[in-house]
Amino acid sequence: MEKLCKFGGIPLATREYIGKVIDVMVADKRRRYLVPSAPGKKDRADIKMTDHAIACSGIYKGIIDSPPAQEIKKRIYEIIPDFPNLASELSLNLDKRISDIRNPGYVDSVKAFGEYASGMIISSILNKNGIKAKFLDPIDLGFKIVGRGEKAKPDVKCYDKMGRKLKEITGNSQIYVLGCYYGINRLGNIVTLPRSGNDTAAAVYSNVLNVAVYENYTNEDGLRVADPTVVASPRRIDKITHKEVRELSYTKFKLTTDCILPLIEKGIPIHVLNIDNPLGEGTWVVKDREVSSEEHIIGIAMKKGFVSMDIFKWFLADEVGFGADLFNVLKNRRIPYEHSPTGVDTISIILDNNYVKTDRKRRNLEEKIKENCGPLELKFANSLALVGVAGLGMKNHYDTHARIFSALAKAKIRVRTIDEGAEDLSTFIGVDDSSSEDAVRAVYDEFFVKK
Numbered sequence: 001m002e003k004l005c006k007f008g009g010i011p012l013a014t015r016e017y018i019g020k021v022i023d024v025m026v027a028d029k030r031r032r033y034l035v036p037s038a039p040g041k042k043d044r045a046d047i048k049m050t051d052h053a054i055a056c057s058g059i060y061k062g063i064i065d066s067p068p069a070q071e072i073k074k075r076i077y078e079i080i081p082d083f084p085n086l087a088s089e090l091s092l093n094l095d096k097r098i099s100d101i102r103n104p105g106y107v108d109s110v111k112a113f114g115e116y117a118s119g120m121i122i123s124s125i126l127n128k129n130g131i132k133a134k135f136l137d138p139i140d141l142g143f144k145i146v147g148r149g150e151k152a153k154p155d156v157k158c159y160d161k162m163g164r165k166l167k168e169i170t171g172n173s174q175i176y177v178l179g180c181y182y183g184i185n186r187l188g189n190i191v192t193l194p195r196s197g198n199d200t201a202a203a204v205y206s207n208v209l210n211v212a213v214y215e216n217y218t219n220e221d222g223l224r225v226a227d228p229t230v231v232a233s234p235r236r237i238d239k240i241t242h243k244e245v246r247e248l249s250y251t252k253f254k255l256t257t258d259c260i261l262p263l264i265e266k267g268i269p270i271h272v273l274n275i276d277n278p279l280g281e282g283t284w285v286v287k288d289r290e291v292s293s294e295e296h297i298i299g300i301a302m303k304k305g306f307v308s309m310d311i312f313k314w315f316l317a318d319e320v321g322f323g324a325d326l327f328n329v330l331k332n333r334r335i336p337y338e339h340s341p342t343g344v345d346t347i348s349i350i351l352d353n354n355y356v357k358t359d360r361k362r363r364n365l366e367e368k369i370k371e372n373c374g375p376l377e378l379k380f381a382n383s384l385a386l387v388g389v390a391g392l393g394m395k396n397h398y399d400t401h402a403r404i405f406s407a408l409a410k411a412k413i414r415v416r417t418i419d420e421g422a423e424d425l426s427t428f429i430g431v432d433d434s435s436s437e438d439a440v441r442a443v444y445d446e447f448f449v450k451k
Contacts, residue, residue, distance in 0.1 A: 001212030004033040006180075006202035009040020009048055010122045010219045011275040012118055013081050018125060021214035024217065024278050025175055026131060030172075033209060034133075034177045035202040036122050038114025039075055039221065049075060049114040056098050057110035064095040074114070079121060086124055089119050105189030110305075112192050123177040133175040138201070141165055142182035145191040152193050153258060154183070154204045163208035178205050199259040205400050207262040214263065215272045216255075221274045222283030226300045226444045230437045235448050237298060239284045242267075244298050244390050247426040251301040251388035255285070290394045296400045296447055298391035302440050304433045306384040307356060308417060309349040311369075313376040316345045323347075333365065338386065339419040339428055348417060350430065356380065384416060385436035387441060390426035401427065407446035413439050 005025065011017050025031050038049045052068035060066035073091045080087055094117075097103075097110045120137045126133035141162050144155035170176055180201035182192045193200055199216065206214040224234040242264050249257045255270070263270065270285035316322060326347070330337055338350040356362050366378050394400045404427065408415060417430030431439045
């Protein structure tokens with residue numbers, strides 16, 4: 001059975017690192033599909049190629065010799081000094097994208113350059129090393145994307161057609177380099193995916209190719225119980241299920257929701273590995289797993305930027321159809337909601353603040369809700385963060401929730417909202433933005449630091 005390997009920006013930042021990528025690919029003949037990100041940071045002070053491209057499409061729009069454009073070209077020549085013709089070709093390609101300001105998909109076309117260049121570079125280096133390889137552009141494969149910006153998602157309707165096309169053109173080369181992060185919309189314009197779009201594209205390719213394993217290479221030894229930027233040296237996760245990742249990805253976990261969805265249908269596992277330690281255990285993301293008797297939770301994640309819309313109405317619990325009327329207002333305004341904790345005469349709707357960040361938007365929403373739901377009291381509570389605690393072991397212990405809230409109380413963290421998942425797989429706790437990182441550390445210490 002075949003494997004698909006996705007490599008993050010750091011493993012593709014320098015020629016030396018690319019050598020490690022090639023070593024990984026040739027070490028196992030089942031690794032036939034390679035999905036490369038755009039070249040990332042060489043060090044902490046460096047700037048990603050994609051960030052330079054974003055600058056080219058924004059403040060330097062239409063200027064082919066701008067500082068960020070020059071930095072992109074410089075990086076290309078640094079990576080492939082032995083491929084002057086390809087470096088020149090890619091530089092001209094970048095100039096064309098930057099100068100084509102009338103292109104309806106202008107911004108996304110420039111942003112996508114890094115992944116396109118990376119695919120061309122990797123396939124050329126592989127062939128020079130005697131490894132027959134071919135770059136496949138997602139545009140040619142018919143990779144369709146619906147929506148734009150943060151709402152952009154792969155179009156599931158294109159999966160079957162992509163699968164058939166891939167089967168038709170694969171077979172002659174040893175390794176196929178698959179372009180990622182971008183595709184086309186229904187009008188044929190280039191559209192990019194949001195954060196972690198490369199992981200998402202790799203998951204889509206894994207689905208349509210029906211590979212045995214999707215290997216995701218970063219510069220870390222697998223997934224962590226908590227965000228390493230919040231908790232110092234958090235414990236590595238050995239094995240976690242798609243469902244558990246889904247719960248945690250909702251609150252800024254390492255793998256996003258869109259990365260998981262294409263894999264669930266076929267139960268394809270993800271093996272998260274470190275390019276600097278490819279033989280390490282890493283983290284397996286699987287359909288099912290056994291839970292030890294000692295395990296309470298598998299991870300903690302957190303996301304800021306929410307607002308609670310708190311509604312009070314007398315005898316709300318006795319009113320038939322109130323929920324339908326309320327949520328129809330959100331539906332008609334295309335506002336998704338996160339959670340909706342309730343009381344006897346109250347209901348709170350947790351929203352992403354981006355949808356209601358101005359006073360005008362809030363007033364308009366409040367007026368529409370009162371128009372549809374009758375007289376009520378409504379107020380917005382700002383600066384809310386959601387802390388997600390998840391794990392299959394939660395329901396096996398009577399004291400899991402007691403320990404979570406006891407840890408928060410000891411850290412003097414005020415709990416604003418509580419929402420429990422239907423499967424007893426997760427709990428989402430609303431806290432003030434300012435105390436959210438302390439909340440993550442408090443829960444981590446309670447369950448993973450030996451007393």
